[in-house]
Amino acid sequence: MTGSPPQVVPDDLPPPARSNARDLSPARLRPRDVLRVGGAGLRTRPLRAVLSALGIAIGIAAMISVVGISTSSRADLDRQLAALGTNLLTVAPGSSLSGGNATLPAESVPMISRIGPVTEVAATGKLPETHVYRHNRIPAAESGGISVLAAHLDLPATVAASIAHGTWLNEATARYPAVVLGNATARRLGIGAAGTDVQVYVGGRWFTVVGILDQVPLAPELDSAALVGWPAATAYLDFDGHATTIYTRAADADVTAVRDVLAATANPQAPNQVKVSRPSDALTARQAADRSFAGLLLGLGAVALLVGGVGVANTMVISVLERRSEIGLRRSLGATRGQVRVQFLAESLLLSALGGIGGVAVGIVVTAGYASTRSMPTVVPGWAMVGGLGATLLIGAVAGLYPAIRAARLSPTEALATP
Known part of the structure; x- marks a missing residue:
C-alpha cells in the first residue's frame, strides 16, 4: 500500500509569532x-x-x-549726564586744628589711584604767590585775578577739558617753561592763539604759550588759570609739590562708596582735614x-x-x-x-x-x-x-x-x- 510521502519540516522555520501587539503599537514621532x-x-x-x-x-x-x-x-x-560730571569727585585740603590751611600729603594722588573703583585721578597745585602777566612791565598789583596752577598731564581726560588752540602739555613741555592758558585767562591777556613766539610772564620768567583751553564746565576754576607742568613748577616757580585739588572719577555705581573713603585715603593721619565734594545732583537724576x-x-x-x-x-x-x-x-x-x-x-x-x-x-x-x-x-x-x-x-x-x-x-x- 502506497501512501503519501511523509512531510519533512525544516528545522530553520521561524516559530509562530506569539503576539501581534508589538506590530499594532503606534509609531513614535x-x-x-x-x-x-x-x-x-x-x-x-x-x-x-x-x-x-x-x-x-x-x-x-x-x-x-x-x-x-x-x-x-x-x-x-x-x-549727556556724564558730561556734567556725575562721577567726578574733588578732594581739597581743609582747615588744620589751629585754624590755618591744611596740606595734603605728596602721596595723596598715588594713594587715591589705588582705590579699586577709581578710574581716573589727576591733580593741580596752586602757587599762591605766583602771578601771570602779558608783559614784564605791568605792575605786580594788576594780576587780573589769574591763578597759576601746576597740573598733571592727565588732567584734561579727568575733567573732560578740550584744547581750543595749540596742544596740551606733554612729557617734554611739562619740564620746561611752557604754559597752557584757561579760556578766560587768554581773553584777559589778549591772546587769541598759541605759538612758539607767544609768551607770558609767569613768576619772573617768560613762559611760552603752547595751548589755550576751551571752557571747562566740570572745573570752572581752570578757566581763569595758567597751567604749567608739575616738574616745571617745581624747578622754576618754587612749587612745594603738594596738591591743592585732586580730581577723581569713579565707577558710577561706586561713587558714594569712593567718596566715603577718599578723605582717609588722601590723608590717613588727619582725614578730618580733608574736604571731599559730594556726588553730583546729576548722578541722582x-x-x-x-x-x-x-x-x-x-x-x-x-x-x-x-x-x-x-x-x-x-x-x-x-x-x-x-x-x-x-x-x-x-x-x-x-x-x-x-x-x-x-x-x-x-x-x-x-x-x-x-x-x-x-x-x-x-x-x-x-x-x-x-x-x-x-x-x-x-x-x-x-x-x-x-x-x-x-x-x-x-x-x-x-x-x-x-x-x-x-x-x-x-x-x-x-x-x-x-x-
Missing part, C-alpha cells in the same frame, strides 16, 4: 516628523499663517522697538531716570507679549475648529491623542518662532532708524532680543496648549461627523 507634521498646517494655509505670524511679529517688534528706543534714549541721556526706564520697559514689554500670546491662542483655537475633520481622519488612521497634541503644539511653537524672529528683526530696524534721526547711539539689549524670542516661544506653548489638548480629546467619530 521623531523630531523631524514633529517639525514636518507641525508645519503642515502652516503650509496648507499660508495666508492665515502669514497674517497670524504678522500679528505676533508686530507685538514683538513693538516690544523690541520700545526697549531699543528707550535704551538708546537712556544711553544718550547717560552720555541719572539713577532716578534709570529706575523709571526700567519700570517702563517691563510694563510695555509685558503688554506686548500678552498681545502676542492672545494672538497665538486665538489662531490655534480657530485652527482646531476648522480642522476637526482632519483630526478625525488622523485618529481613524491610527494617530494617538498624544501625537495629535504634539502636532498642534508644534504648529503653535513654529508660528510663534516665525513671528518672534520677524518681530525682533523689525524692532532692530525701527530702533536703528529712530536713533539715526535723533543722533543717538543705537542700543538694543541682547537680553531684550533673546528674552523676547524666548518669551514668544513660551507664550506660544502656553497659548497652544489648550487648543492642542482640545484637539486630542476629539474622538474620531465625533470629528468625522462634523461638517
Whole structure:
C-alpha cells in the first residue's frame, strides 16, 4: 500500500509569532516628523499663517522697538549726564586744628589711584604767590585775578577739558617753561592763539604759550588759570609739590562708596582735614531716570507679549475648529491623542518662532532708524532680543496648549461627523 510521502519540516522555520501587539503599537514621532507634521498646517494655509505670524511679529517688534528706543534714549541721556560730571569727585585740603590751611600729603594722588573703583585721578597745585602777566612791565598789583596752577598731564581726560588752540602739555613741555592758558585767562591777556613766539610772564620768567583751553564746565576754576607742568613748577616757580585739588572719577555705581573713603585715603593721619565734594545732583537724576526706564520697559514689554500670546491662542483655537475633520481622519488612521497634541503644539511653537524672529528683526530696524534721526547711539539689549524670542516661544506653548489638548480629546467619530 502506497501512501503519501511523509512531510519533512525544516528545522530553520521561524516559530509562530506569539503576539501581534508589538506590530499594532503606534509609531513614535521623531523630531523631524514633529517639525514636518507641525508645519503642515502652516503650509496648507499660508495666508492665515502669514497674517497670524504678522500679528505676533508686530507685538514683538513693538516690544523690541520700545526697549531699543528707550535704551538708546537712556544711553544718550547717560552720555549727556556724564558730561556734567556725575562721577567726578574733588578732594581739597581743609582747615588744620589751629585754624590755618591744611596740606595734603605728596602721596595723596598715588594713594587715591589705588582705590579699586577709581578710574581716573589727576591733580593741580596752586602757587599762591605766583602771578601771570602779558608783559614784564605791568605792575605786580594788576594780576587780573589769574591763578597759576601746576597740573598733571592727565588732567584734561579727568575733567573732560578740550584744547581750543595749540596742544596740551606733554612729557617734554611739562619740564620746561611752557604754559597752557584757561579760556578766560587768554581773553584777559589778549591772546587769541598759541605759538612758539607767544609768551607770558609767569613768576619772573617768560613762559611760552603752547595751548589755550576751551571752557571747562566740570572745573570752572581752570578757566581763569595758567597751567604749567608739575616738574616745571617745581624747578622754576618754587612749587612745594603738594596738591591743592585732586580730581577723581569713579565707577558710577561706586561713587558714594569712593567718596566715603577718599578723605582717609588722601590723608590717613588727619582725614578730618580733608574736604571731599559730594556726588553730583546729576548722578541722582541719572539713577532716578534709570529706575523709571526700567519700570517702563517691563510694563510695555509685558503688554506686548500678552498681545502676542492672545494672538497665538486665538489662531490655534480657530485652527482646531476648522480642522476637526482632519483630526478625525488622523485618529481613524491610527494617530494617538498624544501625537495629535504634539502636532498642534508644534504648529503653535513654529508660528510663534516665525513671528518672534520677524518681530525682533523689525524692532532692530525701527530702533536703528529712530536713533539715526535723533543722533543717538543705537542700543538694543541682547537680553531684550533673546528674552523676547524666548518669551514668544513660551507664550506660544502656553497659548497652544489648550487648543492642542482640545484637539486630542476629539474622538474620531465625533470629528468625522462634523461638517
